[in-house]
Amino acid sequence: MVSRGDGARQRMLEAALAVLDESGLAGFTMEAVARRAGASKATLYRRWPSTGALLVDAMDATYRPFPTPDTGSVSKDVTEILTAFVALLERTPFPRLLAAFIDAAERDPALSGIHQDLTKRRREPMLAVLERGRDRGELPPDTDPELTTDLLTSPFFYRHFVAHRPIPRRMVSDVVARVLFPKT
Amino acid sequence: MVSRGDGARQRMLEAALAVLDESGLAGFTMEAVARRAGASKATLYRRWPSTGALLVDAMDATYRPFPTPDTGSVSKDVTEILTAFVALLERTPFPRLLAAFIDAAERDPALSGIHQDLTKRRREPMLAVLERGRDRGELPPDTDPELTTDLLTSPFFYRHFVAHRPIPRRMVSDVVARVLFPKT
Numbered sequence: 001m002v003s004r005g006d007g008a009r010q011r012m013l014e015a016a017l018a019v020l021d022e023s024g025l026a027g028f029t030m031e032a033v034a035r036r037a038g039a040s041k042a043t044l045y046r047r048w049p050s051t052g053a054l055l056v057d058a059m060d061a062t063y064r065p066f067p068t069p070d071t072g073s074v075s076k077d078v079t080e081i082l083t084a085f086v087a088l089l090e091r092t093p094f095p096r097l098l099a100a101f102i103d104a105a106e107r108d109p110a111l112s113g114i115h116q117d118l119t120k121r122r123r124e125p126m127l128a129v130l131e132r133g134r135d136r137g138e139l140p141p142d143t144d145p146e147l148t149t150d151l152l153t154s155p156f157f158y159r160h161f162v163a164h165r166p167i168p169r170r171m172v173s174d175v176v177a178r179v180l181f182p183k184t
Numbered sequence: 185m186v187s188r189g190d191g192a193r194q195r196m197l198e199a200a201l202a203v204l205d206e207s208g209l210a211g212f213t214m215e216a217v218a219r220r221a222g223a224s225k226a227t228l229y230r231r232w233p234s235t236g237a238l239l240v241d242a243m244d245a246t247y248r249p250f251p252t253p254d255t256g257s258v259s260k261d262v263t264e265i266l267t268a269f270v271a272l273l274e275r276t277p278f279p280r281l282l283a284a285f286i287d288a289a290e291r292d293p294a295l296s297g298i299h300q301d302l303t304k305r306r307r308e309p310m311l312a313v314l315e316r317g318r319d320r321g322e323l324p325p326d327t328d329p330e331l332t333t334d335l336l337t338s339p340f341f342y343r344h345f346v347a348h349r350p351i352p353r354r355m356v357s358d359v360v361a362r363v364l365f366p367k368t
Contacts, residue, residue, distance in 0.1 A: 024287075095290060096290050098346075099286050099287040099289075099290035102286050102287065102346070103283040103284055103286065105283075105348060106280050106345075107280070115346075115348055116347065116348040119346055119347045140367065147358055147362065150342060150343065151359070151362065151363070153342070154338035154342030154343075155331075155335060155338045157342050157345075158334060158338030158341050158342070159334065159338075161286045161289075161290075161345075162282075162286070162303055162338075162341055163304075163334075164289060164297070164299055164300040164303070165300065174328075174331055175335070178331065182366035183324065
C-alpha cells in the first residue's frame with residue numbers, strides 16, 4: 001500500500017527529474033523543484049537537507065534497481081543484468097541524466113563523489129552474481145569481480161556515450177562470451 | 185617550419201578550446217572564439233564554415249594523435265596506445281572537453297554525429313595494431329578488432345567518467361592480459 005507520504009515523495013522525485021532533464025544541473029535548485037512539484041521549499045528541505053541529497057534519490061529513482069538475478073548460471077545472470085541495462089540506455093531518460101552528471105562531475109568534486117557512490121551501489125548486483133559464479137566453480141578461482149564488472153559493463157557505456165553507435169542485438173552475448181568464457 | 189598561417193590557425197584553435205573549457209558548448213560561438221583569439225569573425229569563417237567544423241578541429245587538436253606504434257608485438261603496441269590514453273585522461277583538458285561533448289551530444293543529434301566521426305578516427309591506431317597482431321598470428325584468426333577495441337578502451341572511459349575512481353598503475357597491463365591473452 002502506498003501511503004500519502006510515499007505519493008508526495010514520488011511526486012517530488014518526479015519533479016526533480018523533470019527539472020534535471022530540462023534545465024540540466026545548472027538549473028537544479030530546491031526552488032525550481034518545489035515550483036515544479038507544487039510544494040513549498042520548506043517541505044522539500046524537510047525530506048532532503050541539500051540539493052545533493054535530493055539528486056542522489058532522484059538518480060536512484062531513474063535507475064530502478066531490480067532484484068539481483070539468481071538462476072544458478074553465471075552466464076544467464078550476467079546476461080539478464082546487461083539486457084536490463086541496455087534497455088535502460090535505450091528506452092529511458094537515464095542516459096540524458098547520466099550525461100548531465102558526467103559533465104557536471106568533471107567540474108565539481110562534490111558531484112563526482114556523489115556519482116562515485118551511486119555507481120558503487122549500481123555495481124553490486126553484478127559483483128554478487130560474479131562472486132557466486134566463482135564460488136560455484138563456473139569461473140576461475142582467481143577471477144577478479146571488480147575488473148570483470150568493468151569489462152562487462154563499460155563497452156555499453158562507451159558505445160552509447162562516446163561512440164554514439166546503436167547497440168547491436170548480439171552485443172550482450174558477444175561481450176559475455178568474450179569476457180567470461182574466452183577461447184585461447 | 186611553422187608558417188605564419190599555421191601560427192594563426194593554432195592561436196584560433198587554442199582560443200576555441202579555452203572558450204569550450206570555460207563556457208561549455210552553450211557558450212561556444214564564433215563571436216566568443218573570435219573575441220578570445222583577437223581575430224575578426226570573418227577571419228574565423230574563412231577557415232571554418234560553421235561552429236561544428238571549428239569544434240571538430242579543436243577537439244582533434246586536444247587529442248593530439250601520435251604515430252601508430254609498430255614494435256612487432258601486439259601486446260607492446262596496445263600497451264603503448266593505452267598508456268598514452270591514460271595520460272590524456274589524467275593530465276590534459278581532454279576529459280573536461282569530452283564530458284561537455286557527451287552531455288551536449290545526448291541532446292543534439294548533429295553533435296552526436298560529429299562525435300561519432302571523431303571517435304571513429306581515434307580508434308584507427310588500435311584497430312590497425314590489432315589487425316597486424318592477428319595477421320602475424322599473435323591473436324586468434326577470428327579476433328574481431330572492433331569488439332576488441334571496445335573491450336580494451338572502454339574500461340578507462342568508464343573508470344574516469346562514470347566510476348570517478350583513479351586509474352591504478354596496473355590497470356593497463358591487467359586489461360591487456362585479460363582481453364588479449366585470457367586463461368580459460
